[in-house]
Amino acid sequence: MTTFYSWRRSIAFFLLLSVFAAGCSKDPDSILPEPDPEPGLEDIPLLDIADDAFLIVSKDNPDGPNGAEGSAKLVDGDTTTKFLVKDFKFVNVDFRFDSAKLVASYQFTTGNDFDGRDPLDWKFYGSKDGQAWTELDSRVGMQFRKRRTNYRFYFKNDQLYTHYRWSVSKVYGADMFQASELRLFQMPPSLQxxxxxxxxxxxxxxxxxxxxVNHSNKEDLAYEANLKNVFFTTYPQLLEEYNPDALKRVYFIVDPTYDGVAYSFGDVIVYSFDYMERSPRDGDVVVHETMHKIQAGYQGNVPGWLTEGMADYARYRFGIDDPDPWSLPDYSPSHEYNGSYGITARYLLWIENHKHEDFVKELNDALLDGVDYRDFWIQSLGSSIDDVWAEYEQNPDI
Known part of the structure; x- marks a missing residue:
């Protein structure tokens, strides 16, 4: 038994030496193949991975996540549903994955109705532990013109995270937030x-x-400095004259998707890129639009033709363009006092020049207090708005 055991051990030792010798050979044909390399970032497929995550929101709909407008609707793949948050202050939407992902794009789908509930400012973060967050993308002054429409955002990211957060800090102009869908996309660096x-x-x-905020592809806007100068020169005057409690923080957004001239909504003023490119000297458009910030405190039913007329009056009185590419229209027998914009502004200017020099300021104060504009005409001038217009028609020179 002892001899037999020694013989087997000798054979085993001989085989071991043979294997060792083969492994150390310089013969290329005898070298063992290298193992496959670990998958790299470029091997990560481009995928929508929102459905692979556990969703957490900082504030949900009052009916809960599975309610008709709960947070589950944000990732249900249906653009006819939506997630709605009431009494909005801010909202964090977190995606938690079981394994780290390389996200470099996300897609937001607008809700079905009021665009004031759309997100305006937000940040997008990544985290490896759900505690420490790294900012990956930031958006300011966004607005969306179409309902139930996808808007895709891209950024560069070379880190894999298990947690991603969409943190919305401000909506366009409401006390609610809504979104139909939010999707996340893996994206290798070569596609980012x-x-x-x-x-x-x-x-x-x-x-x-x-x-x-400049949303156009043009980096330098010839009129940007002028718009800023008109704002900081004339808006303090409007505040002092008409409403010291009006907004002090305002967005100017140059938007290539807007085909008008400019408009005011909430604390935003949007300027058409195409219009400003054609009319770079029109800086006093700022006066008209910021007057609407003053008027945000009006009470009761104030017709739009009157607010627009008062805004054009403010432009005429406080504007600083020199030379001014804009002017009030000449009187025409076809005009009516509710013709809005320059037509109404000219009527207001005529009243101040011929009847009561502080009329517009006092009208503004009355509207802030909720006085009906028709009553104010009688209280201030002793005649109805129609009767005063009839006088204006008889002698329209200003």
Missing amino acids: KSLPVSRVDSTTQGDLKLIF
Whole structure:
């Protein structure tokens, strides 16, 4: 038994030496193949991975996540449903994955109705533990013109995270937030990009802050400095004259998707890129639009033709364009006092020149107090708005 055991051990030792010798050979044909390399970032497939995550929101709909407008609707793949948050202050939407993912794009789908509930400002974060967060993308002054429409955002990211957060800090102009869908996309570095391009510049003077957002592809806007100058020159005058409690923080957004001239909504003023490119000297458009911020405190039923007429009156009185590419229209027998814009503004100017020099200021104060504009005409001038217009028609020179 002892001899037999020694013989087997000798054979085993001989075989071991043979294997060792083969493994150390310099013969290329005898070298063992290298193991496959670990998968790299470029091997990560481009995928919508929102459904693979556990969803958490900082505030849900009053009916809960599975309610008709609960947070579950945000990732149900149906653009006819939506997630709605009431009494909005901010909302965090977190995606938690079982394994780390390389996200470099997300897609937001607008809700079915009121665009004031759309997100305006937000940040997008990644985290490896759900505690420490890294900012990956930031958007300011966004607005969306179409309902139930997908808007895709891209950024560059070379880190894999298990947690991602969409943190919405401000909506367009309401006390509610809504979104139909939110999707996340894995994206290898070779496909990553930073789109859409937005340029944001914030300027503070005294208690006023102007956030200037350029959503166009043009980096330098010839009229940007002029718009800022008109704002900081004339808006303090409007505040002092008409409403010291009006907004002090305003967004100017240059938007290539808007085909009008400009409009005011909430604390946002949107300027058409196409219009401003055609009319770069029209800086006093700022006066008209910021007057609407003054009027945000009006009470009761104030017709739009009157607010627009008062805004054009403010432009005429406080504007600083020199030379001014804009002017009030000449009187025409076809005009009516509710013709709005320059037509109404001219009527207001005539009243101040011929009847009561502080009429517009006192009208503004009355509207802030909720006085009906028709009653104010009688209280201030002793005649109805129609009767005063009839006088104006007889002698329309200003």
